[in-house]
Amino acid sequence: MKITTQFIGLFFLLFFACFNSGHAQDGRQTVITGHVKTSNGLPAGHVSVSVAGARIGTQTDDDGYYRFELNQIGSLTLEVSALGMGKQSRDIVVQAANHYVHDFIINITSEQLEEVLISKDRGNYNMLTPSPTLRLDEPLLEIPQNIQIVSNKTLADQQVISMSDGLIRNVSGAVRLEHWGNLYTNISMRGTQIQAFRNGFNVVASYWGPLTEDMSFVDHIEFIKGPAGFMLANGEPSGSYNVVTKKPTGETRGEATLTIGEYDLYRAAMDLDGRIGKSGKLLYRFNASAQTKGSHRPNEFDNRYVAAPVISYQVDDKTKITAEYTLQYANMSDVGSYYVFGPTPGGYASLPRNFSMVPAGLEPTNITDQTFLVNLTHDIDTNWRITAQGYYLLYDQVGSSLWPENEMTNDGKIIRGVDIWDAFSEMSLGQVFANGKLTTGKVSHRILVGIDVGKKNYMADWAQSHALDTANGGEFDVYNPNLGVPANGYPVFDRTTSLEARAVLAGGTMTQQYKGIYIQDELGFWDNRIRLTLAGRYTSVSQSAWGTAPDKASHFTPRVGLSWSVDKHTAVYALYDQAFVPQSGRIFGQGKVKPITGNNQELGVKRDWAEGAWNTSLSVYRILRENELTPDPNRPPAEGYSIVLGQKVARGIEVDVHGRLAPGLDLVANYAYTNAEVTQVAEGVVDYAVGDDLFGYAANTANAWLTYRIQRGVLKNVGAAAGFTRLWDRKTDNWDESDVRLPDYFKLDAGLFWENDQLRITANMFNVLDEYLYTGSYYSWNNAFYWQSETPRNLRLSIGYKF
Structure with a gap:
């Protein structure tokens, strides 16, 4: 059975129906968005923006943007924070069914923020969000699946220089079988070999590929346990790993x-x-x-x-x-x-x-x-x-x-x-x-x-x-x-x-x-x-x-x-x-x-x-x-x-x-x-x-x-x-x-x-x-x-x- 033109057309019909529904329904809640920058004018990614005293908030994305919804009205306090950095707050007044934009410039340079996120807290070995190539726009904590991320800092500390160089010690249940040396990375989890992805694409062309990635261009690696239909459905159900390559950050x-x-x-x-x-x-x-x-x-x-x-x-x-x-x-x-x-x-x-x-x-x-x-x-x-x-x-x-x-x-x-x-x-x-x-x-x-x-x-x-x-x-x-x-x-x-x-x-x-x-x-x-x-x-x-x-x-x-x-x-x-x-x-x-x-x-x-x-x-x-x-x-x-x-x-x-x-x-x-x-x-x-x-x-x-x-x-x-x-x-x-x-x-x-x-x-x-x-x-x-x-x-x- 093939995916017909009519089937693809139905998909786009459903997509735009969802999109239009979003516009029709968005007005029922208050939406707060904004852009957070550092004192030297660069995006402040991965900092927290929340409502003081409530379980409402989010993190900024890589480009410093944030968005969340709330049902509360009246006087609120927005807080911008990261562990190791003092909170910055702003008092605001919101009404129901409105959209508010609040931008922040935090009193810290991009280099200092990087030190806060990497050297002083979770940035060493713990990452809270998956890459955009995993397609799931939410914190790891909220995803109903076991996903483990090996950070760039972990790779550096352990002197990992390729995918087959001791990397899997950082993930539960991962083992390497006999293999053709450093030609390719043969990783098994949950009983069978897992699929190899790079930037969200399945790059397995044969039983012996792909060529092991050198760590010089790798930012981090995401291990997804079990099937993941949002990535690919045709493959072994034991899981996959996704190599995320380094991208420009805007900092010189x-x-x-x-x-x-x-x-x-x-x-x-x-x-x-x-x-x-x-x-x-x-x-x-x-x-x-x-x-x-x-x-x-x-x-x-x-x-x-x-x-x-x-x-x-x-x-x-x-x-x-x-x-x-x-x-x-x-x-x-x-x-x-x-x-x-x-x-x-x-x-x-x-x-x-x-x-x-x-x-x-x-x-x-x-x-x-x-x-x-x-x-x-x-x-x-x-x-x-x-x-x-x-x-x-x-x-x-x-x-x-x-x-x-x-x-x-x-x-x-x-x-x-x-x-x-x-x-x-x-x-x-x-x-x-x-x-x-x-x-x-x-x-x-x-x-x-x-x-x-x-x-x-x-x-x-x-x-x-x-x-x-x-x-x-x-x-x-x-x-x-x-x-x-x-x-x-x-x-x-x-x-x-x-x-x-x-x-x-x-x-x-x-x-x-x-x-x-x-x-x-x-x-x-x-x-x-x-x-x-x-x-x-x-x-x-x-x-x-x-x-x-x-x-x-x-x-x-x-x-x-x-x-x-x-x-x-x-x-x-x-x-x-x-x-x-x-x-x-x-x-x-x-x-x-x-x-x-x-x-x-x-x-x-x-x-x-x-x-x-x-x-x-x-x-x-x-x-x-x-x-x-x-x-x-x-x-x-x-x-x-x-x-x-x-x-x-x-x-x-x-x-x-x-x-x-x-x-x-x-x-x-x-x-x-x-x-x-x-x-x-x-x-x-x-x-x-x-x-x-x-x-x-x-x-x-x-x-x-x-x-x-x-x-x-x-x-x-x-x-x-x-x-x-x-x-x-x-x-x-x-x-x-x-x-x-x-x-x-x-x-x-x-x-x-x-x-x-x-x-x-x-x-x-x-x-x-x-x-x-x-x-x-x-x-x-x-x-x-x-x-x-x-x-x-x-x-x-x-x-x-x-x-």
Whole structure:
């Protein structure tokens, strides 16, 4: 079923009906709007504007604008405040059904305000609102869903330099499975791999993408637990992460950072931010980085180069255009260099931690990743904003992957193979959505409506292979490795034919086209203390993999949420949400093949402490996965029939704490329990049984990162940090079931730092206990265990200078 012109027309009819309804009903309540600026004339974002003595108020947006509604009349006092900054108040008189505009200039410069928001309170590790790319125009506290944000300050303190560099310690239940090193970020939550977003767009083109983002151009990362129909409905129901890139702020400033570390890490990054011209309408931001990085394994390296210019133009008070280009270039060793294979009798980690199977002289893999973003926002009036944005992505990879050609013998002999891995990906994505507010009687409404469209194409040649070793005595011996020139020489792949033609022959083509339309209304009752979310998304998707015919599905995914503000700082919520995945197959008797559906039921409680300086959240969820097909045991295999497997369920508990507990004391801590298993099987199914574990997660994960900066005295601004990650009852092996489980995991990190207004020096030691840490799985095709070892104890030093 396709989204027809009439259907799209109906959508816009509903949209304008809501818009007109907003105008018709807005007069029933008093509306107060305004613009808050700092003393040096720049927007004052993220400060509180409220009515003294009442639970009425809001925060200013990034551009310093605020808006709220109230039923009170008569004399009131408006207050503008931020933690660490004195309140500014103004007495006003309001009448019913009127609109009042009150602008403020606060007695603080933009630099001082940034210090208030970042250095003195929640800005370190706690963020109160999601980015505009998440489309939800409300505080995190009021959203009926578990959403965790990893702030830029957290990334800097932990010296995170890429998406695969220890980032997930800041989010409950997130683990990395075995992966192609730093080629892409393979994160699992709630039992399955989560989707990768960038600036609100799903940028997954294949099972191995996108290229890991370098942190030089990343502002923060939002982790959305469970399905989120307002983002995308066709995908795994476990969740997604949204990388939000840096944008111009309007302040003229810059920062340069140098980082060095063991195993030949040398890195430089620069961030320039400012205005062009006297009008202040044209803003820019430019981020760049260059990095060379070795490894504890020989013949392995990962060199990255990044340039990310952004410009924005404020056309008028209502309209802003932003254009962004990001270039990432990677020159890295063969992407299979991270893998180590060991004999079955030895099990995991039976070889030295620095063991490698990669010969010196093997050609590197080169990747060019480019993205182009254009974003336009327009304020229709004080109640409605419309956003339109387009994303174009190009990914070009020329390289190879190392993987064994045959079974490994029990005494450690094997033939190493190198497969070509040339790939090209192109995506064209578009969104138009509107956020609005209106009232009907005493009920307030937060409206979100929008359309998503996308087209993705991925092609890869992995059909050419070259054996590095020879049989009958020329095999590679893991107990006596020779990493020199291989016995069978280096591969010479044939690239004379176009990649497109090679990919078709290799079955290496993947495509996806989708169209989605959604509408959400959050109804607020009793001065917005109780909020009921009613939403739905209709999505039509066609996708193919491995060169097969496309799987098509059209599906409506509902979303129902309830959130109750127990008091100004505490909210409890309940949520039902859904996602789906198209699938193909034949059911005997002409039964209809339905898409796989994932239904998420979630309960949670959130609380902001000390006026938002720190936050806690607790969630309990159950994700029911239905309609998945498996071969029909009642029919001959040659007929190719399938039946519905039964049901799979993931259940869990998640706890997160982050923010500033006391002056100078910041904490990120979390714990998650996850249990994913088969709960029903169809009659005759032999591959699954009720109670079977679904691999790809750790049953228990716990993380903490604590920093303290001395506030006064001779050692003022000296600080210390320490953190750990612990995984136990691991089920992160995800290929073949084996009686040998991955052992428990514990990693301890610690560091020291010193900072003032311009200079920061950070030194962290990772894996302080020098544990042999790894991820991996058993792989029956090679009769071997494989694993990827993490870096031994290592030191990293960064010096950052602001100007």
